[in-house]
Amino acid sequence: MSGTRTLHVLVMLGGMIAWAVQFTIIYGVTSTLCGRGWADATLFGIGIVQAVIVATTVLAFVPTALVFMGLLRAYRSLEGEDASAATAFMMQAGILINGLSLIVILWQGAPALILPACA
Amino acid sequence: MNAPELPNSFERKETDLPNPLPRPEGEFEALKKAWEPPRGISFITAVNNTYVGLWYVGTAFLFFILAGILALIMRAQLAAPESDLVSHDLYNQLFTMHGTVMMFLFAVPAVEAASVYLLPNMQAARDLPFPRLSAYAFWAYFVGGLVFFGTIFFGLSPNGGWFMYPPLTSTKYSPAENADWWLLGIGFIEISAIAGAIEIIVGVMKTRAVGMSLDKLPVYSWAMLVFAVMIVIGFPAIILGTLLLEMERAFDWPFFIAERGGDPLLWQHLFWFFGHPEVYIIFLPATGMVSMIVPTMAQTPLVGYRLVVLALIATGFLSFGLWVHHMFATGLPKMSLGFFSAASTAVAVPSGIQVFAWIATIASGRMRLTTPSLFIIGFLFVFTLGGLTGVMVAMAPFDWQAHDSYFVVAHLHYVLIGGMVFPLFAAFYYWVPVASKRPLSERLGRWVFGLMFIGMNVTFLPMHITGLIGMPRRVYTYPVGMGWDSLNLVSTIGAFMLAAGVALFLVDLARNFRFAGENNAGNVWNASTLEWLPNGNYNTRSIPSVVGRDPLWDQPGLSQDVEDGRYYLPGTATGVREALVTSPFDARPQYILQVPGPGWQPVLAAVFTAAFFLLLTVKFIFTSVICGVLAVGCVIWWLWETDPGPTRPPADIGGGIVIPVYVTGSMNHSWWAMIVLMVVSGMIFTCLIFSYLFLWLVNPGVWPPQGVRIPGWIWPALSAILYCASAALVAVASRQLQGEDRRKPRSVPIMIGVALLLVGGSSAIDLWSQWQSALSPSAHAYGAAVYAIMSLQIFFVLTTLIMGAYTIARWLAGKLDSIRRTTFDNTMLFWYYTVGQGLVGLLVVHGFPRFTGGV
Structure with a gap:
């Protein structure tokens, strides 16, 4: 598989990969901070657990949004060009996957706004 | 060595097929000879996907029946309060074996087995790229599975529940070998599942019909690709878990013993990191089958192909963020539970997308109410109900109420029977004409469906109430006056009705299934995909090029042209078994793979591997080690015959395309397999x-x-x-x-x-x-x-x-x-x-x- 094709796959799955990273970090950090009794620490007046979750959610959301918009633009400019059917398909799939991922990433970070950190 | 530059498009006019007629004399005979299975006792060394796939499906179905019989014994025990039909200890073994056999020896192997049979046919590949690996996976599973099941007759079966939580399963509370049978027996059968997954990934990516680019890949292939990737990611967790628990039991290494720094919750994390994706590992192939059957029955292309692919991929990812919802009652922080609650509800979205795509397809065509259609409708009904109770138990407060009660038993059976068993029966009725000279009976099929559908609902619908009014799961009996008597009796009647449906299916099989190496029943449903092409042991006479997702509808005359040998590689270039390896995205021919044929090596390697693990369980260490060495020896013997090198110059496969018979590097199929193995x-x-x-x-x-x-x-x-x-x-x-x-x-x-x-x-x-x-x-x-x-x-x-x-x-x-x-x-x-x-x-x-x- 060529490097370009590997990149296409990564872009297509980008949002889901971002969600997986977000999920791993927020669960890992919450477990560690709560397990070690460090959850009372604050960062700029916000509880450390909530701060980490919000920051991770933003860090996952922004690149996914950029990839989503980039794919939309690229797909529109593809019309009329001699792209292979597989390439066009991967772009369409990428738009759908990254679009869904945007919602999932926000949804995944939502518990930080509602629940106490370590209760 | 690289493949030559190839034309961009494989779209051809009818008159412009790759190979002309008449075909050279002896070409077809040489092809048939190369793919002929061995005769006599050596027949068991056959590696053709059609034979191994069928044995595999048959064995998985055998385990379905055996585990079903265990369930009937349990239902008979629970039909009345204070019953003493079976003892407490035997009941523990029965529910442990029922769950274990259904999940590990039926569900996953059944969908893997079906794909061994179907994938090459659906992609018009001559075979899977590693046929001996399929045979090895099957024989290891066959021998290991039967011995494992046999333990029930000796009171040696595991008895700690199918998820084997320590400390109950630690040496202190389970000193006998029952738990070891689970840990070593199932652990090694997982290795067989991973071998199958490697085969499927490489098969989907590298051996397809010419021009079957990713946008034209059958949804079933997509589903199997996601399924196999999920096995590769998820199964290592349970393999490691079983290793750690077995090391604790054998050598007293305290991974799960709290007094010495261990933690039983570690097991739960490892188990459910595998265990929850497992549900989708079973479900996704079933949805792949449904996405193939629904368009045929409605005689219209699948609505929302891209959305369905999105749903498969999204489900594959999200299902790895759900595992802790099985651990809501373990006292983890609420915030952590919230993450898993969020993911558990999010995963309902892609599942819903698929359901709506099928309903839209049914609505846009004219659905014929055949037996497969009935099972699909039953699937939609039952699985949707299971999905709804799934959303309920995804809410931590509700889960705390329903945890370990019969409500959960009802939920999981709605999901698994609805989501996997009904689609599998739909698949049996749908695809039997590919493997048999006769299709199954529509009349009997309707009875089978009716009994199974009504039986299933009569069994499990009352269990929601039984659970909500307090009956815990896994109790071997209950006292009179708890209000559970009638509900349990109804469930037992339903279970026997369900069993009657399965028994009638066996009658149908016995009456109508006649294996067809060649001359199958044909395209009885007017389906659109390539498994319905005329085929034999070599699969299709020539390898077609496709221009759409429904080639038999899009390209009239394709069947005849393929059978006449007018498409690619109509014979054998090297005189032995061959597969056409194509590029992973655009499916352009890359090289001709010389596929290994039948041999005793995979069979013996599998038997010795099984013996190694099983003898280890009963502490026959020396004999076990000898079997392990012999297994490695057989694998080396098997490999020695592979990697043949360029046995001839590049060959013309038709249409002016000349490709090598040997390549190395990232284009080589075994390079891909090695990468997947490294991921595992x-x-x-x-x-x-x-x-x-x-x-x-x-x-x-x-x-x-x-x-x-x-x-x-x-x-x-x-x-x-x-x-x-x-x-x-x-x-x-x-x-x-x-x-x-x-x-x-x-x-x-x-x-x-x-x-x-x-x-x-x-x-x-x-x-x-x-x-x-x-x-x-x-x-x-x-x-x-x-x-x-x-x-x-x-x-x-x-x-x-x-x-x-x-x-x-x-x-x-x-x-x-x-x-x-x-x-x-x-x-x-x-x-x-x-x-x-x-x-x-x-x-x-x-x-x-x-x-x-x-x-």
Whole structure:
């Protein structure tokens, strides 16, 4: 598989990969901070657990949004060009996957706004 | 060696097919001869996907029936209160075996088996790329599964529930061998599942009809691709879990013993990181089947193909963020539960997308109410109900009420029977005409559906109430007057009705199923996909090029042209079995793969592998080790016949396309398999590092425990240097082995030999340094975790030693040179992986305690 094709796959799955990273970090950090009794620490007046979750959610959301918009633009400019059917398909799939991922990433970070950190 | 440049499009006019008529005399006969299965007793050495696939499906169905009988015994016991039909202990074995056999010996193997049969046909490939691996996976599963099931007759079956939670399953509370049967028996059957997954990934990506680019891939292939990737990511967790629990039971390494720093919750994390994706591992192939059947029955293309693919991929990802919803009652922080609640509800979205796509397809066509259609409608109804109760138990407060009650039993059976068993029966009725000379009976089929559908609902619908009014799962009896009597009796009647449906299906099979190597019943449903092309042991006479997702509808005359040999590779270029390897995205022909044929090697290797694990269970250590050595020997014997090299110049497959019969590097199919194997290995190692960190988290201030001395920096540094030096030597050997002139430099085996000494020495130094520091693996979870990391590394180093020695032997036998170097490439990839894993292991074991300063 060529490097370009590997990149296409990564872009297509980008949002889901971002969600997986977000999920791993927020669960890992919450477990560690709560397990070690460090959850009372604050960062700029916000509880450390909530701060980490919000920051991770933003860090996952922004690149996914950029990839989503980039794919939309690229797909529109593809019309009329001699792209292979597989390439066009991967772009369409990428738009759908990254679009869904945007919602999932926000949804995944939502518990930080509602629940106490370590209760 | 690279494949030639090929034209961009394979779309051709009717008159412009790749191969002209008439075909040369003897071409078809040579093809048939190459793919002929062996006769007599050697028949069991057949590796054709049609034979192995069918045996595999049959065996999985046998386990479905056996586990179903166990369920009937349990239902008979529960039909009345205070019944003494079976004892408490036997009941424990019955529910453990029912769950275990259904999940591990029926559900996953059944969908894998179906794909062994269907995938090559659906993609018009001659066979899967590693037919002997399929045969090995099947025979290991067959022998191991039957022996495992046989334990129920001797009172030796596991009895700790299908998820085997410690401390109940630890030596203290389960000193007998029952738990070991589960740990070793199931652990090794998972290896068989992974072998199948590797086969499926490479098969979907590399062996397709010409022009079947990703946008034209059947949804079933997409589903199987996601399924196989999920196995590769998810199953290593349970393999590691079983290893750790078995090491605890066998050597007293306290991974799960709280008094010595272990934690039983670690098992739950490892188990459910596999266990929840497992539900989708079973469900996704079933949805793939549904997405193939619905368009045929409605006689219209699937609505929302791209959305369905999105749903499959999204489900594959999201299903790995759900595992803790099985642990809502363990006292984890609410915020953590919230993450899993969020993911658990999010995963309902892609599942819903698929359901709406099927309904839209049904609505846009004219659905024929055949038996497969009935099972699909039953699936939609039952699975949707199971999905709804799934959303209910995804809410932590509700889950706390329903946890470990019959409500959960009802929910999981709605999901699994609705989501997997009904689609599988739809698939049986739908695809039997591909494998049989006669289709199954529509009249009997309707009765089968009716009995199963009504029986299923009569059994499990009342269980929601039984659970909500307080009946816990896994109780072998209950007292009179709890209000559970009538509900249980109704459930028992329903279970026997369901069983009657399955029994009637067996009657239908006996009356109508007649295996067809050739001359099957044909395209009785007017389906659109390639498995309905005329086929034989060689699959299709020629390999078609396709222009759409519904080739039999899009390309009239395709069947006849394929059968006449007018498409690609209508004969055999090398005189042996061949598959056409295509590029993973656009499905352009890359090379002709010489596929290994029948042989005793995979059968014997599987039998000895099973014997190794099973004898280990009953502590016949010496015999077990001998069987292990024989298994490795058989694998080497098997491999010796592979990697044939360029046995002839590039061949013309038709349409002016000339492709090689041998390639190396990333285009080679075995390179792909090795990459997948490295991902599996990497996941096992990642889960082990997770376990190490988890144990650190639950042991504040004692990592390492007081009195434990960490070896000085010099030892891991020396070990790391030796690892790197060995990898560098292999890299140099690879450079020496390059060129188009079939060079065979003497320095190559010498460098591999020295590299072997270095990699072995590196591991030995690390082990020695820990041993010298008097670290005990059984005193505390810290020592157990350190020795577990080292043990895994030693296993990989030993495997590298065998592969290195094998590569040297190939060189000495004249089977390795600068062109014929696939064996070397695979060894090199594995070597790099072992070195990388070793370096990370050193960093964690020696660096982490220093970094955290014992915090």
